[in-house]
Amino acid sequence: MRRLIQRGLMFGNLIEVASPVLVERYNRALQHLTGKTTALEDFHIDISGFSPEIGDELGDPFYLNHSGVNRQFILLTTEQRTAPLLNAQFSTSRGILQQFIEANEAQLFALTARDAVAGELLNSVYGMSDPSALLDIRLIEVEADSTSGTVRDSVELGTMIDRFKLQDDAWFDDVLIAQMIGLAKKTGDVTRNPVKLRDMSFKQDxxxxxxxxxxxxxxxxxxxxxxxxxxxxxxxxxxxxxxxQANEIAVFLELNGLAEPIVKAPGIDAATILQRKMEFIVAHVAAAQGEALERISAGRIRGLTRQYAAELPAEFKGLAALLRWATSGGAWPRISSDHPAYFYTLRASEGPYADLVNMLLAELAPLDVLQLFICHKDAFYSAYAGWPEPFKDYVARFLEQSYQSDKAATREALFGHEATVPLPPEQEELIELVGPWGALKR
Structure with missing residues (x-):
């Protein structure tokens, strides 16, 4: 994984914690949540405050995520919202943390100016002894406060202020007044600068x-x-x-309208996307044959394609047929759902499930290394570990040069959605009759 780390493709975009003040705040929050502290003087954290260096130090990569449920988090800065989530056990966790930070940015900015914020993503499940426990996860609630309890104290002080205003004899309640003064010393003037985090919950269907x-x-x-x-x-x-079970999954995606053919998707360069998928497959085959891939050009890929034509898998041949149809008027390819190239020809349809479907499609088309890296980091790192060394080097260089330079543009080119442009009637009728590439066996 050294190549990936050096190129910022693994543990990239983490937030550095190097000042003694921030380290001390982090330790207070860590002690508050787990009863542990770190002796490290500098380290890096993800969006949840998890640090791979501290994980190594404690011998526990799940020190903020015990049993992989109810993830705890530590916020030192609102800038953490741009960081990745490491060791993710649920696909929704990073999005929930991002939304929580963005919805409470002003309050969190004020709180983290003086203290760390510690919290937890709460659900009704506290362990994963068997898969059926997943069905009990329906709602995720975010609970958070500064380690000194500023939010709790502010709410309590606000209640006291209301009581002081409404009770006729409150002016003579020395105990109430003393308590209000004591809390105000810790929270500041909550009447002018209220510190309250929004109650947030997220459906987990x-x-x-x-x-x-x-x-x-x-x-x-x-x-x-x-x-x-x-x-x-x-x-x-x-x-x-x-x-x-490729055919069953294909039917599931079609019945729910969750995926669409790349060549039918509006606003994208389908030919370029198909060509890139084919290049990944050629490079993988060539690397397995011991070819060095230091300098790859379009001409070099064509040469490797000719050289290893007999070894190229069905995925390549299916994509080649589709590319011929898209670019030069070749025959309409009959790529049925049991064809190895089938899921390489799809992407998620627009809608609330797009990220989850693209994640699934990436796992179903593992040699599309760009989509695998973008949509399913865990599956990418697992696959990367087993690739031939020349292919590892090729992939790391490609991602650094072609993806890292402009992530937003690459994502938009692959997964962006624009207004649909109708296909010619005869082509639309054919697709409706037999599915995107061929009849699905229901």
């Missing part, structure tokens, strides 16, 4: 979890289903498929 080898739950779509990366004995939903 459809999500991915890393538990039990990886499970995708789609519970609030018209035709719900669970998709597991490997085999599990528990029956979670009426419709439950393994990642290897």
């Amino acid at each position: 459809s999500f991915w979890t890393a538990h039990f080898g990886g499970i995708y739950l789609f519970r609030d779509v018209p035709h719900p289903a669970a998709i597991t990366v490997g085999r599990i004995e528990d029956k979670l939903m009426d419709y439950q498929f393994e990642l290897s």
Whole structure:
């Protein structure tokens, strides 16, 4: 993983904590949440305040995420909202933290100017002894306060102020007045500068979890289903498929309108995207044959394609047929759902499930290394560990040069949605009749 770390592709965009003041605040919050502290004088943290260096020091990469549920967090700065979430156990956790920080930015800015904020993403599950526990996760609530209890004290002081104003004899209540003065010394003037974090909760109907080898739950779509990366004995939903059941997953995506063919998606350069997917496959095959891939150009890729034509897998051949149709009027490719190239030809449809579907599609098309890196970091790092060394080097250089330079533009080019431009009637009729590439076996 050294190549990835050096290029900022792993542990990138973390927030550096180097000042003694911030380290001391972090330790107060860490002690408050876990009873532990760090002896490190500088380290880096993600959006949740997790530090890989402290994880190594404590011998516990889940020191803020015990049992992988109810993730705790430490905020030292609102700038953490741009950082990644490491060791994510649920696909929704980073988005929840981002929304919480953005919705409370002014209050958090004031709180973190003097103290750390510690909190937790709460649900009704406290352990993952079996997969059925996932079904009990319905709502995530965010609970947070400064380590000195500023938010709690501000609420209490506000209640006291209301009581002081409304009670006729409050002027003579020396105990109440003393308590108000004592709290005001800690909170400041809450009448002019109220410190209150918004109560926030998030429905958790459809999500991915890393538990039990990886499970995708789609519970609030018209035709719900669970998709597991490997085999599990528990029956979670009426419709439950393994990642290897390509046809069933294809039908699920089509019935719910969750995916669309790349060549039908408006506003994108489908030919360039297909060509890039093919180049990744060629580079992987060539690297497995011992080819050095230090200097890759379009001409070099064409040469490797000719050289290893017999070894290229069905994924490449299916994409090549689709590219011929898209660019030079070749025959309409009949890529059915059991064809290895099928999921390489799709992307998520616009809607609330787009990120989750793109994550699933990335896992179903693992040689599209760009989509895998963007949409499913855990699956990318796992696959990367088993790739040939020349391919690792090729992928690391490609991502540094072609993705890191402008992440937003790359994401927009791949996954952005614009107003749909109708296809010619005869082509639309064909797609409606047989599905995107061929008839799906229902």
